[in-house]
Amino acid sequence: MLGRLVLRGLGLAAAVRGARRSQAPGWFAMDGNMRAAAASQAKRLQSSIEETEKPDENGHQDKRFKGCQEDVEDQNKKFPKRKIVLLVAYSGKGYHGMQRNVGSLQFKTIEDELVSALVQSGCIPENHGEDMKKMSFQRCARTDKGVSAIGQIVSLKIWLIDNVLEKINNCLPSHIRILGLKRVTGGFSSKNKCDARTYFYMLPTFAFAHKDHDIQDESYRLSKETVEKVNNLLSSYKGTHNFHNFTSQKAPKDPSAKRYIMEMYCEEPFVREGLEFTVIKVKGQSFMMHQIRKMIGLVIAIMKGYAPESIMERSWGEEKVDIPRAPGLGLVLEKVHFEKYNNRFGSDGLHEPLEWAEAEEKITVFKEQHVYPTIINTEKEEQSMANWLSTLSLHDFNTTSSGIKANDRNSKSNNLEGSDDGCADDSD
Template identity: 80%
Template sequence: CVPIIGTACNFDPPDTKATRKACALQEEPGAVEENGHTAKRFKPDHEEQNKKTPKRKVVLLMAYSGKGYHGMQRNVGSSQFKTIEDELVQALVGAGCIPENHAEEMKKMSFQRCARTDKGVSAAGQVVSLKIWLIDNVVEKINEHLPSHIRILGLKRVTGRFNSKNSCDARTYSYTLPTFAFLLKDHETQEESFRLSQETLGRVNELLALYKGTHNFHNFTSQKGPWDPSAKRYIMEMHCEPPFQQGGLELAVIKVKGQSFMMHQIRKMIGLVIAVVKGYAPMSVIERSWGEEKVDIPKAPGLGLVLERVHFEKYNRRFGNDGLHESLDWAEEESKIESFKKEHIYPTIIQTEIQEKSMSTWLTT
């Protein structure tokens, strides 16, 4: 058998080790010809060429609009719910960064994400770690295979044992919401004409500051009891920024930085503050929610939630200045991050709120 690129061996070669190896290098079973006969499929040229090059551990800085996706994490074998990682893996294969079989078994490329964002949640600074072939113009080639609302904004080499989830010290999220969410429950003002006063903004920040420190957040997620040690979480900072107007709506952005967060935790933290400011619950309910008692906490809509950035302070102190590795601070990519938010994240949040009225609907249910 003389293997020829683009054709399959159509007769039995002499059964020698050399010929078996030669055919195996070029063939990949599983293709079906139009007449129904099984044919042999050939691996892409770039996959054969890259076999000779060792993969390198890198991190990718990602930004994406989560609307229309069932979260970040991929569910291999399930095509019912599309995720951000589905798009990323397809792009990595298409660009020639990983072999096709790594797409089905992501552990083969040591894949890990910093944060597992939920359905509809966007990110401006998600970071994933994985092993890839470092092809020329790698970031540009990956982006060629991604939709415009998902971008790779940066790439850096990291240590061989780096794990983006375990090496992450903290995560910062933002939550953009219309300020009428803080309108008193018996107030008659139209939602669109409501403007947040300095007094109310101060009240909001007073309540948000209560979350700072280590607390038992078992009431802010599902399937965790008050004695589960994993329900204790450390919040470093939480505040609401001054409001701004866009698209006829007044909006505000809440920022929260914490060591790690559980599912729905941030949305419930904000939902409870809204309930207190509007007058549906007393201020004391916040501290009561950290006790053993079961407290029913409202969950704010997911639309405005964005993973802003992830922090690697310990890694940067240990490896960032060793002369061999780069610091994971992404200062040079800051302008790209801001541009992506202005083009893809903020417009989606604002337009969806105006059209679908998710906050308005939630407040009336």
């Protein structure tokens, strides 16, 4: 078809040249009818050629004209590609942690949902979703199985398309939200530039009821004296200690087992749906896998009367100590801190400080709608804390190393969870 049209065009051109030779010298000697016919024929020829560039009914397109039609990805290339950070909030129930397990469809993670949304919204090419290194992706903290977050930070390179947050959120389930976005320096890494992390752990207050002389059900209420005692124990964690007993696969003399805790305290209790809860907050430079949950588990064991207070000092020594691990349900990544980065780049006129005061209302709404209800409802339905408390009597807090290994094997078989690399947060 295209060949015939071209030949017709060439024939028209030959006729025009013949007319120029046979008539007055010059193109404009051609009569008006001849010129009008030529223009009309040229217009029809162009229209026919354009028709041939369109895909056929099966969606295929002539390779010669493939570059003439831009798909969504090509259109988005018109937007600048920039290094940014995203403020992410999510309810971790039903997920095997934050970090994506490439090639594994069995264990769904928060990053699976996030990367899928980035591709669907047109922020990254599809092949970047298959290889996250291509977009320089880094998460600030790898949260464990079932752990939630209201202040997770990830850094990556994306196309800054119009209405970018709205488009990403439209591709995410309601229990995962992007609450903010900021530009950062090209070499920024959310993991390496983070100075500290703050977590909170929400738990029913009957966890602190002494096994011998306190009520052990939902009617228990935390007294001021008990809160004070809990805070005295929690404050013992402040400073630098050897936490090799609060994680796995760390030798007593491993330098990486030493961690610095800035603050740890218990807040005033509050009642939700007839059950009293409290929140323990902890801020530290970094946390090892299960460290926070074991720190809280040991304090609960002391408050319940299963372990002596002296076990805390002993746990920081080289001796192996059996420390129970509190359930993962109540653990939430609240905030990550970038003081050094903010001091250097936060006021350079090109970048904003990584503070999220403008998103506080969104964070509060998400916490009240998704995080607190998940913890409260799951606790009431599954009684995860009550069931875990019933296992404390099985621990021997003066056990030998061989006894600890046996307990560890039993614990692992009954509580398989995600893991991390040992240097970013509680699930590391």
